[in-house]
Amino acid sequence: MTLEQLRVFATVADLLHMTRAAQRLHMTQSAVSASVAALEATCGVPLFHRVGRRIELTAAGRAFLPEARAILDRVTVAETVLADVSGLRRGRLRLHASQTIANYWLGPLLHRFHALYPEIALEVAIGNSTQVTAAVTEGEADLGFVEGAVDALLLAKIAVPGDRLVMVVARDHPFGHGQVRAQYILDVPFVLREEGSGTRQVFEEGLAAHGIDPALLKVALKLPSNEAVISAVAAGAGATVISELAAAAGLAAGALRQIPLTFPQRRFYVLRHADRYQSKAEQALLALVRGGAKPGA
Incomplete structure (x- = not known):
């Protein structure tokens, strides 16, 4: 059993896909398969089920995985300590x-x-x-x-x-040009980041602080990146609240217009x-x- 075999096994176990594991490890698929087979031969038990084109961990594989990860973690720590010596x-x-x-x-x-x-x-x-x-x-x-x-x-x-969140719309969006009260945002569709995004989390916490239930927002689109959100907003899909850093280029180019609704520094x-x-x-x-x-x- 070698450290390289443990690394290959842990990566395959994480992805449950030989090709993707090979890509992550910068190895050929045949080399990954051979490494897993050699480890199974050493252990004397199969670590993966081959179900058609899919693979799944066996009971032995599930039991072995945390031990393999623990060994790899200790090796990483040891490498770090030696690097510090330099x-x-x-x-x-x-x-x-x-x-x-x-x-x-x-x-x-x-x-x-x-x-x-x-x-x-x-x-x-x-x-x-x-x-x-x-x-x-x-x-x-x-x-x-x-x-x-x-x-x-x-x-x-x-x-x-950190930064500050700003509310932006497309430059020709009909939403208010003057002072905007927080409650008004329930009247417009929104383009938002996905759940788990820090931007969305802070925005929803800000709404709650104003006594507004985030569940009442009209969410037209939910997108996985700042760039996708800004592109959709600039095209007229709705409003968004996003980092001023992410919105700066669109505001400077005139593709976006900022709504005067204040959010605290985060x-x-x-x-x-x-x-x-x-x-x-x-x-x-x-x-x-x-x-x-x-x-x-």
Whole structure:
């Protein structure tokens, strides 16, 4: 049994698909299949059912998976400790970030980090706030960056200055040009991000603070990215409430018009697992964050 076989097994178990596992591991499908077969031969039991073109974990596979993950987690920690010995001259950081942060806030911060520590490899994945929180909790990310406050007991949360939400419509939308009361938004259709998005979470919390039930909104479209939301709004699909960072280009170009409805400043949060080893690379990036990374700097 080798570490490489454990990595292949865990990846196949996560995806339950040989081809997608091969793509994630940058291996051929035949090499992935051979690695799984060799591990099964070593264990003496099948780890997967082959059901037509699908695969499923056997009972032995389900029992073995958490043990394999635990070994791989310990290897990652060991690699990180050894990287620290080299004094930030080698290593990697796995980062997951919500869309608004990844697209409009994180880039300048990572540029500064890379200039200071060019030998530290940075791996960035993008998801919504719920997905980012899960990645940090499960050890798939060293640090996570989210827009909304999260309720996860195992995670340490560091608040940093964030952005402000703005309400926008298409430039020729008939919705009010003067002062708009919060209750008026129940009269217009909305284009919103999906559930689990930090932007949507903060918007709905703001509505509740005004005594408005978010369930009463007329949601015309629910889309999985800021860019898709803005494109639909600019085409006249309805109104949205979105990060001022995401709306800035559309407002500057005249494709969008901002509705004068005020939302409070919101914070961004950096997440790390409180029980996991904190590498020098993590400490260095957090020092930059605490030093004042400004949105869009």
